[in-house]
Amino acid sequence: MEKKQRAFCRECSKFKRYYTKEYCSFAKAAEGYCLFHKKTVSVISSCEQWSDERVPPCSKKWMAKKQLENIRRNLTELRQILEEEDN
Numbered sequence: 001m002e003k004k005q006r007a008f009c010r011e012c013s014k015f016k017r018y019y020t021k022e023y024c025s026f027a028k029a030a031e032g033y034c035l036f037h038k039k040t041v042s043v044i045s046s047c048e049q050w051s052d053e054r055v056p057p058c059s060k061k062w063m064a065k066k067q068l069e070n071i072r073r074n075l076t077e078l079r080q081i082l083e084e085e086d087n
Contacts, residue, residue, distance in 0.1 A: 007050040010043035
């Protein structure tokens, strides 16, 4: 008989951990928000809806580059507007 390994909420893609503000950093809380159940759960909880579908790091890098390009474009437009006002 196969023994099924328990999957904790802290490793689920639908779990978003809470953080607390400390003096110079943020500390991980023992709870988080479950996007599936729409409620606060413990990091060591588990359920049948556990999922490990995470965004691959290469996609995160691509999304960051795209956002930086949008920011650069917006700053360029803002600079042009400010230069036109000065003239």
